[in-house]
Amino acid sequence: MTSSDRGPGRGTAVVIGGGLAGTVAAWALRGHAERIVVVERDRYPAEPTFRAGVPQGRHAHLVLEAGHRALEEMMPGIRQQLADAGATRVAVSGDLKWLSSAGWMAQYPAQLGFLSCTRPVLDKVVLDRVRTEPSIEFLEGVDVVGLLGSARAVTGVRIRERGPERGEVREIPAELVVDAAGRSTSVPQWLAELGHPAVPEERVDAGASYSSRIFHRPAGVDLGHRAIYLQTKAPDAPRLGVLLPVEGDRWIVSVAGMRGAEPEPGEAGFTKQVGLLRDQSIREALRNAEPDGEVRGFVPGPGVRRHYERSSPDGLVVVGDAVSTFNPVYGQGVTVALFCAQALRRTALRHGGIGHATARDARREIATASKNPWVMSCSEDARFAATTGAPSGALLKLQHRFLDKVLAASVNDPAVTAAFHEVMSLVAPPTLLFRPSVLAAVLRS
Template sequence: MTSSETTPGRGTAVVIGGGLAGVVAAWALRGFAERIVVVERDRYPDEPVFRSGVPQGRHAHLVLEAGHRALEELMPGINQELAAAGAHRVSTSGDLRWLSSAGWMVDYPARMAFLSCTRPVLDKLVLDRVRTEPSIEFLEGTDVVGLLGSGQAVTGVKVRARGSGRGPEDGSESSSGSSSGHGSGRGEVRDIPAELVIDASGRSTSVPKWLTELGCRAVPEERVDAGVAYTSRLFHRPPGVDLGYQAIYLQTKAPDKPRMGVLLPVEGDRWIVSLAGMRGAEPEPGAEGFTKHLSQLRDPALREMLREAEPAGEVRGFLPGPGVRRHYERSAPEGLVVVGDAASTFNPVYGQGVTVSLFCAQVLRRTAARHGGVGHATARDARREVAAVSKTAWMMSSAEDVRFTATTGGPSGALVRLQHRYLDKVLRGATHNPEVTAAFHEVLSLVAPPTRLFHPSVVAAVLRG
């Protein structure tokens, strides 16, 4: 054992995966570990461009209001830097037209907003900040190929270089990316001992398999799969256009119209448009499939916005795979914490993933500060708190996914049906009552718990409606 309960470890922390979840996790541990090593299979580009290790990066992304608050707490001034890099501030009401399953939401004096930019801009600014920390080092072009330790404790990782070439910056997006796995490199395998190992390797994490190889029990998990598929494209914003709003979100109307579309303003005077469909209504590939899916949305507003817009890139598809919540707080060896999509993967249509990853970074910093280092007590507390901060997002997304008839897995029963009926009433109230709309946005932005929708004033407005 490399650390003890009485002397918390302040040695090495290894982060598997150098995507957004990994780099903010590394940043969160600064000051509590003498050495923090981020192992990333890609080589970072010099400029903010799309890269193969983040296949979801070409699609519309949201950092919810709660996520921006978390990011600013972790990296003071970062939101101002995003705005300077071209991110657009979009108020959740007024700037955003939102068509829910019940109809268009009414405007109100919104207190919340989000900054809209492409994923590479967000990733590059965060990475640049993390690189200013001397205790954090990056192993680029390197695979993690296994864990060190036993069924009782993880004590480090096994790594292997993938080669010296930079490799393509653009890759297939038919499946989710990962920063772990066996890869194609033929370098020598070497060990990196560590007091703490953070798995931030994303949707296709290999850590559950490696834990089995160490003799650990299988990690309990929940799964829900609505069969969502994406297609996205960048457009030049037509000169002089003034729509009176900046963004539009056309939600699905389960179960009969399982298609959605979103348009967000991004840097470079462009729009990013992402279309999605659940199982049985997936977008067809290519430009023709994009145009066809656009015409099948339940409202023509998005199609009308793009009538005069010129494409600024190719159509890109993405298959996220199922939603998975892994319960490491119930079963995990000492010295391991799993964060981001490697711990909880949500249907991307709800825009929760980045924000929950930032919550996980806050957890790491909070628990390391509580125990004064990165020892086993820190890891145990962090596993419990990661589960807690992801619970609400999972509950909301999985409960919505099961509305679609082709969904597999997920919650069921009378309580879920009761939740659906009440939320339907809330959404109807949000089409005409500003107080209901504001409460709904607070919950969806993860700044308020779902109980906010049961505040007496909201319940009264819903019942009156």
């Protein structure tokens, strides 16, 4: 039976949004959908450059170790391609100088790490790989303006060209619609227009605000490490800073503050925020560094976790920031988006296609993949008094006390540091910290 025999949209998947979450979701569906259409409101630049549709792209980004493993599994050889494009490998210990709330973390020969580059390089390397797949097509400069279907099932999307002379609205019937439109997704609104009840969601807002700038690394400088991470310390030090190596022999430096400690605008505000950090190592590193571009600010907004696994029409899967956004200070977002693509791939393999059973299972697996990162992020946000929507209670206080002991032990005990890094890199669940050998070291400290 051909696709046309089975009715409009059968065998077609539409991905809303052609950023990283959308492109890897499209790649995950290859071989399972006859036609995969990625609808992207921007037009992709020919070279890796920042674009308006990715406002967070001008700030420091991390693909955690678990994310690199997921990406390499889906796209073998992608790590080497990123390295060829200028990404620098940073081991989480030895290459990274990490100041936790308890002090500088103990150093050890770490196997875990990440490739550090600007977001445009990451996006371009992934996009170039996805474009090699014949079943994936891209509609650039096109807006999705609504969903087709009913409260029970999504059956496609409505689209329209962008620009001053916008064309008429067209329809793309689809068996599966994947929302990868990010934080600004309109899918909840469109579902309401179809008569679907509001999707349950959680919101936690620490009021984080970012300021970033790229610098040329001074010739001959040797910091003794490749990157610096200065973590917050609640409640008296709600500011953080990160310095990462990026392509072109440069550094990207991002500073941030929680509500009440946000960086002030512009160059003066950036410089002031660097000086207010708990440690002056980033300030010293930048003493002779020449800026490469302007200071850029970013206010990510609240963390949101939408529970589509509890309430969703058939034929819809939501991935990346459209389903769960985290406080960016923990560096989890890109990695969780890659987990979403893996879940989509696994469920399509399990069911042999992109039908409603695949979508239902994918929604459940995506919820599971985002649970631990969400709990970790929200629990830390709860330490700051100005955070809204955060969890509370005796159990949370107990978690905080235990994590404080873990961080205190990590200052002197490399084994505890290594376990903590595995959890923060999302390669192991938080229960790893209760392994007898780790727990014993924590209690001894």
